[in-house]
Amino acid sequence: MIHLHNLTFRRGDRQILRGVDLTINPGEHWTLLGRNGCGKSTVLEMITGYLFPTSGKIDVLGNRFGQVDVREIRKRIGYISPALIEKMTLRDPVWEIVASGAFAYLRFYEEIAEEVRERAYIELERVGLKSLAEQPFGTLSQGERKKALLARTMMASPELLILDEPCAGLDLYEREKFLSALSELTSDKMSMLYVTHHIEEIVPLFTHVALMSDGQLVASGPKRDVLTPDKLQAAYDLPLEIRWRDDRPWIEVGKVEQR
Numbered sequence: 364m365i366h367l368h369n370l371t372f373r374r375g376d377r378q379i380l381r382g383v384d385l386t387i388n389p390g391e392h393w394t395l396l397g398r399n400g401c402g403k404s405t406v407l408e409m410i411t412g413y414l415f416p417t418s419g420k421i422d423v424l425g426n427r428f429g430q431v432d433v434r435e436i437r438k439r440i441g442y443i444s445p446a447l448i449e450k451m452t453l454r455d456p457v458w459e460i461v462a463s464g465a466f467a468y469l470r471f472y473e474e475i476a477e478e479v480r481e482r483a484y485i486e487l488e489r490v491g492l493k494s495l496a497e498q499p500f501g502t503l504s505q506g507e508r509k510k511a512l513l514a515r516t517m518m519a520s521p522e523l524l525i526l527d528e529p530c531a532g533l534d535l536y537e538r539e540k541f542l543s544a545l546s547e548l549t550s551d552k553m554s555m556l557y558v559t560h561h562i563e564e565i566v567p568l569f570t571h572v573a574l575m576s577d578g579q580l581v582a583s584g585p586k587r588d589v590l591t592p593d594k595l596q597a598a599y600d601l602p603l604e605i606r607w608r609d610d611r612p613w614i615e616v617g618k619v620e621q622r
């Protein structure tokens with residue numbers, strides 16, 4: 364599904380990625396964790412073909428980047444990023460925003476086929492937003508916008524879902540609603556890579572975790588093997604304890620020394 368081979372990325376005199384290797388198999392749902400600036404979004408931008416590595420190889424959905432038209436592969440990937448949210452036209456009705464996902468357009472300039480409209484309503488119903496379908500996108504709360512974009516992503520039946528901090532800025536209620544919509548929508552036929560700063564977002568849906576530090580993966584594998592106090596302490600440089608409840612991890616931070 365995804366194979367990253369020894370990816371490096373250099374910008375000027377900064378080494379941003381220092382040899383990233385990662386394999387995501389079909390049906391695995393991964394979270395990517397790590398401190399601000401460690402290179403998480405850079406990895407996502409490479410998997411979606413918006414950035415090219417300085418060296419290394421990228422295989423996504425059976426295609427080697429550099430040998431294929433990435434626009435064709437992108438049609439099979441659902442990608443929700445902060446940049447995408449900013450590109451949406453706030454005055455467009457929610458259902459139109461969702462419908463545009465069927466074609467990977469940002470917006471429509473022609474009439475939308477009835478079956479596409481119906482499908483958009485179905486996807487909106489699946490995320491619990493059908494009653495808001497006719498409202499302008501800009502009137503939705505941040506959490507509702509994220510769920511609408513999730514519905515938009517589902518219009519193209521993606522084989523791979525890439526989510527860059529989708530719960531950033533959401534309150535507890537909106538976050539839990541988003542995570543439960545995500546758990547409902549995804550199947551084990553779809554692979555996922557989800558970047559977050561919040562370990563408690565690793566709901567049972569997620570199977571694997573990759574931990575990044577300073578442009579490298581310092582641990583990766585099944586979530587219980589990676590989410591250990593030792594590994595997290597090393598990556599976050601903080602005294603941490605982890606508790607599992609209903610297959611979901613919760614973090615406790617110990618006393619932090621000022622340096």
Ligand SMILES: Nc1ncnc2c1ncn2[C@@H]1O[C@H](COP(=O)(O)OP(=O)(O)OP(=O)(O)O)[C@@H](O)[C@H]1O
Nearest residue numbers: 374377379397398399400401402403404405406560
């Ligand atoms: N095009 C670029 N030119 C120069 N520096 C860049 C470029 N893209 C990213 N960087 C730098 O690379 C580092 C990694 O950025 P990236 O956005 O991948 O980190 P991140 O782990 O996603 O961070 P955050 O958690 O804060 O979103 C940062 O220090 C950033 O400033």
